[in-house]
Amino acid sequence: MPADSQSDNFDRFHIEPQLLRERAFNLRWATVDPDVIPLTAADPDFPVAHEIRQAIAAHAAEGVLGYGPTEGFDGFRAAVARMLSSRSVSARPDQILATDGAASALWAACRAVLGPGDEALTFDPIDFLLPHCSEQAGATVVRCPLERGTWVIAEGALEQRITEHTRAILLCNPHNPTGRVLRVDELRRIGDLAIAHDLVIINDEVWADIILGDVEMTSIASLSPEIAERTITVSGFSKSYGLAGLRIGFIHSGSESLCRRVLEASGAPRTTFGASVLSQVAAQAALEHCDSWLAGFLDHLRQMRTMAVARLDALPGVCCRAPEGTYLLFPDIRKTGFDAQALAQRLHDEARVAVVPGLMEWFGPGAEGHLRLSFATTEQILDEALTRIEKMLVGG
Ligand SMILES: Cc1ncc(COP(=O)(O)O)c(C=O)c1O
Numbered sequence: 001m002p003a004d005s006q007s008d009n010f011d012r013f014h015i016e017p018q019l020l021r022e023r024a025f026n027l028r029w030a031t032v033d034p035d036v037i038p039l040t041a042a043d044p045d046f047p048v049a050h051e052i053r054q055a056i057a058a059h060a061a062e063g064v065l066g067y068g069p070t071e072g073f074d075g076f077r078a079a080v081a082r083m084l085s086s087r088s089v090s091a092r093p094d095q096i097l098a099t100d101g102a103a104s105a106l107w108a109a110c111r112a113v114l115g116p117g118d119e120a121l122t123f124d125p126i127d128f129l130l131p132h133c134s135e136q137a138g139a140t141v142v143r144c145p146l147e148r149g150t151w152v153i154a155e156g157a158l159e160q161r162i163t164e165h166t167r168a169i170l171l172c173n174p175h176n177p178t179g180r181v182l183r184v185d186e187l188r189r190i191g192d193l194a195i196a197h198d199l200v201i202i203n204d205e206v207w208a209d210i211i212l213g214d215v216e217m218t219s220i221a222s223l224s225p226e227i228a229e230r231t232i233t234v235s236g237f238s239k240s241y242g243l244a245g246l247r248i249g250f251i252h253s254g255s256e257s258l259c260r261r262v263l264e265a266s267g268a269p270r271t272t273f274g275a276s277v278l279s280q281v282a283a284q285a286a287l288e289h290c291d292s293w294l295a296g297f298l299d300h301l302r303q304m305r306t307m308a309v310a311r312l313d314a315l316p317g318v319c320c321r322a323p324e325g326t327y328l329l330f331p332d333i334r335k336t337g338f339d340a341q342a343l344a345q346r347l348h349d350e351a352r353v354a355v356v357p358g359l360m361e362w363f364g365p366g367a368e369g370h371l372r373l374s375f376a377t378t379e380q381i382l383d384e385a386l387t388r389i390e391k392m393l394v395g396g
Pocket of ligand 1: 042100101102103104127129172176204206235236237238244248249
């Protein structure tokens, strides 16, 4: 199917506002007033691919829904290993653990390698889940500031923050909230530091499919066997395939010892946690049958990105760069004269558009002066939201 008609599908897929208002939670349609447009949590408005719905229905229709294997279905683990191999990560199915979401995968990865007295090194800004899961494991979080605006990791900045207590480096690539895709040289530097200081790398790649710019996505575990063996890669299916409500993700561990520790920390062996079997079936279908759906989604996102960046960047006091990956915008709003919380509140109260303010609790101190907006919606909704924002900021 040519890209144009796939993109067309995303408007023809017309979203179901009533269903979203009943079912889309976590800061989204079901949690806001009926006249508010939520460009908040990063979860697409579109219904999931037909192939995924069919796979769930077919599996459920057979009627056997007992416990699955502890680490996940063979088919699921093999599909994940193939997908990682396509990113040049040397991954075998027995190194994959199915989890109930990327967040849960992060939680297990952190518990596997961190404990009280340990330091977890991560970036600022960064999605709250990485520091949160590190703290839940008992570790102290050390944030390495990214350079404002470009969001690159300054030469030497990470190294300076490594102490005898540092146990892990946590990264998110592509990066939430800035939308930046880490470059090979940065990843190599992180990998080399991890080797030199005997650290584990916990790498969140939940956004890896959503590459919109002219950049290449590199998995840090693909760089060398020495880096791979100390890397835990976590990911999920919420961002690329809209399966957030199915709570499905996975962990790939680069060594046998990490596999064992992660499995033990996950709670799966004693059935206290684990991925739902229907969710694994859905995720496997996503990986095996939805390439064309995903291509159409990306094509649509590229068009939304162009529109949203141009219109936000034209607003007085707003500087909005195009994200290379993710469907998140992270405009700098400092020159509007408002702080992030105040502007988000005004946008909510006056423009009736909900966004995520760049607060410590969401992204760390480095997010101040920024808002985060998701553009994974229809052109019509995004256009309406942008028009309201423009009227508020330009119309006064
Ligand atoms: C960086 C990052 N990791 C993890 C998650 C959570 O993914 P999941 O829904 O699979 O738990 C998100 C969701 O926004 C995210 O942005």
